[in-house]
Amino acid sequence: MVRKVVAESGVKAADRAKNLKEPRKPLGAAQRRVGERLTAYRTLEAKQSRREAADRIGWSVAKVASIEQGLHDCTITDLMDLAGYMKCDMREVLGDTKR
Secondary structure (H helix, E strand, O other): HHHHHHHHHHHOHHHHHHHHOOOOOOHHHHHHHHHHHHHHHHHHOOOOOHHHHHHHOOOOOOHHHHHHHHOOOOOOHHHHHHHHHHOOOOOHHHOOOOO
């Protein structure tokens, strides 16, 4: 069924393979900022590997990596988890220092 739909859409296997090889781009400035804050905290302050941070937060290593690269759009719950891990409030996780 899936092959039939793909064939009818005119997409060829070579086109699909080409799209898979392109690296993912960060979602935006906010996601990059959160990723940079997490990376800085994890490496400089907590001195932890991604595995150690993932275990402490309760996430997978892949999720930590994708957030650090700005490829994951964090939910409110994710931001709360990060704030707890980084021992700060959510505004600081987002990089907002204005009060």
